[in-house]
Amino acid sequence: MNALIKAEFRRLAATRMWRWALVTAVLLGGGLVGLMAVVGPENFSPPMPGLDTEEGVLSVLGMLGFTVFVPAALGTLAMTAEYRHRTATYTFLFAPRRWQVLTAKLVTFGGAGLVYGLVLAVSAGAGFYGALAARASRPAWPRAPSGSCCCGWP
Secondary structure (H helix, E strand, O other): OHHHHHHHHHHHHOOOHHHHHHHHHHHHHHHHHHHHHHHOHHHOOOOOOOOOOHHHHHHHHHHHHHHHHHHHHHHHHHHHHHHHOOOHHHHHHHOOOHHHHHHHHHHHHHHHHHHHHHHHHHHHHHHHHHHHHHHOOOOOOOOOOOOOOOOOOO
């Protein structure tokens, strides 16, 4: 199993796909969130709540949900690359148990998805705080409901 996971990581590192995924994460995270925060959601058409309200902060940061297509594309490419490059035969000759190959792909590309999410979150935070610094404004951070702990449980 370790040899299969190592082979999948080598296969991923040999492609340009992971580089483009990280570039996309930085551009979407920092660029999209930063641009929305600089322009100000209150200037959109139709206007959204400003960053001085909890709804405004949540709406800007909620736009990161539109970036879910990149990990989905990574997963799709993980499964279809074997057939596109015609290496599926060799892969299944090396590891005839299909569940082992699929588990190795899941571990490898699950890790790649976690790295993508981490890069996306860090770049979005940097873009958001950079835009707030450029606007010289302070956001209204969402608060937990009164009478509950920080995670919303009573």
